[in-house]
Amino acid sequence: MESIREYFEKAVSLGAAAFVISNPVSKTAEYKKITADKKPFGFQISKYTQKQVFHENVSETDFAFRCAQIVYGNYKQVNGFGENKEHILLISKKGVSRYSVKGNTSLKSGGDTQHNREKNYILSQGENIPPLVDMGVFTKDGKVINAMYHKYKQINRFLETVDDEISAYPSETLNVIDFGCGKSYLTFILYYYLTAVKGKRVNMIGLDLKKEVIEKCEASARKYGYDGLHFELGDINGYKAPFEVDMVVTLHACDTATDHALYNAVSWGAKMIFSVPCCQHELNKQMQPKNLDIISRYGIIQERFCALATDAVRGNILEYCGYKTQIMEFIELDHTPKNILIRAVKRPSTPRAVKQKALDEINAVINEFGFKPTLYELLIK
Numbered sequence: 001m002e003s004i005r006e007y008f009e010k011a012v013s014l015g016a017a018a019f020v021i022s023n024p025v026s027k028t029a030e031y032k033k034i035t036a037d038k039k040p041f042g043f044q045i046s047k048y049t050q051k052q053v054f055h056e057n058v059s060e061t062d063f064a065f066r067c068a069q070i071v072y073g074n075y076k077q078v079n080g081f082g083e084n085k086e087h088i089l090l091i092s093k094k095g096v097s098r099y100s101v102k103g104n105t106s107l108k109s110g111g112d113t114q115h116n117r118e119k120n121y122i123l124s125q126g127e128n129i130p131p132l133v134d135m136g137v138f139t140k141d142g143k144v145i146n147a148m149y150h151k152y153k154q155i156n157r158f159l160e161t162v163d164d165e166i167s168a169y170p171s172e173t174l175n176v177i178d179f180g181c182g183k184s185y186l187t188f189i190l191y192y193y194l195t196a197v198k199g200k201r202v203n204m205i206g207l208d209l210k211k212e213v214i215e216k217c218e219a220s221a222r223k224y225g226y227d228g229l230h231f232e233l234g235d236i237n238g239y240k241a242p243f244e245v246d247m248v249v250t251l252h253a254c255d256t257a258t259d260h261a262l263y264n265a266v267s268w269g270a271k272m273i274f275s276v277p278c279c280q281h282e283l284n285k286q287m288q289p290k291n292l293d294i295i296s297r298y299g300i301i302q303e304r305f306c307a308l309a310t311d312a313v314r315g316n317i318l319e320y321c322g323y324k325t326q327i328m329e330f331i332e333l334d335h336t337p338k339n340i341l342i343r344a345v346k347r348p349s350t351p352r353a354v355k356q357k358a359l360d361e362i363n364a365v366i367n368e369f370g371f372k373p374t375l376y377e378l379l380i381k
């Protein structure tokens with residue numbers, strides 16, 4: 001066991017940040033594969049059965065000892081990845097360990113069923129995630145379908161933006177509203193992530209205007225056994241939440257529907273907001289520049305400027321309302337033009353100077369271009 005612990009200590013010291021424990025001694029082993037990934041708090045160990053994955057978080061100080069406990073007498077192979085090297089530990093039937101290091105060559109998309117060596121995704125290949133199978137992203141045995149690899153990356157990128165905040169969120173229970181859920185692919189994935197990966201108790205409601213969509217999503221939630229996930233028919237504007245809201249998600253709500261979703265989130269005092277806006281037409285119709293006619297001279301420039309201005313104003317309004325706000329790229333530009341995500345987290349308190357600066361910047365844009373943004377009208381005017 002000591003040599004196994006030394007392997008993990010050495011591999012980590014040399015930059016290894018991801019491990020795969022495989023080749024169980026017994027064919028009846030409970031866990032067919034175990035992975036460990038470097039996280040801000042230390043390491044997350046993921047143990048895979050045929051149908052489930054169980055997670056265990058350990059500090060970096062305890063990591064080597066804990067992994068040695070798991071491996072000793074139970075597994076015959078460990079592969080560690082990082083710093084362009086692969087650290088290999090092979091254990092014979094007699095318990096003799098052999099350690100070696102070789103160059104780590106990158107694998108093509110979807111080509112590794114054990115571990116993705118290019119990037120450690122939150123949702124790993126090999127996990128049993130029924131919504132991803134139904135979406136056509138995973139095969140039934142948990143492999144990414146090559147043609148859907150961009151969708152797999154997009155989903156994980158969204159979860160990464162959520163994970164940054166959830167990892168620091170103290171409550172074990174989360175109440176979530178998803179406005180304009182549509183077919184709810186990401187709603188199901190988000191619920192799986194919050195419950196199965198993060199271990200939270202979740203009450204989540206998906207809201208949409210289409211009855212047939214709601215009925216189908218509700219049936220899928222019951223099929224997956226997602227007892228804390230429900231879907232309701234309703235309009236974003238004027239919706240009354242049945243609980244104190246911790247998180248609001250709004251993905252691709254068209255034009256001012258995003259504004260009404262953000263208004264509700266702020267009104268409820270939601271702790272976290274994740275919004276991917278869509279189809280920002282409102283300001284483009286209103287634009288009448290006082291001094292910067294060059295922005296409106298070319299139609300395509302005006303259209304793109306107004307879309308960006310819409311989200312910049314939304315970000316500042318959230319800052320004014322007491323949220324630490326970031327506007328970030330959601331996915332790569334070559335996949336979709338709708339690539340902005342607004343992430344806002346409620347501050348315990350916001351200095352008056354910060355609020356005033358945010359408001360002054362909003363007013364400067366409004367005065368220059370004659371804008372009347374819906375969110376401004378709802379929350380500030």
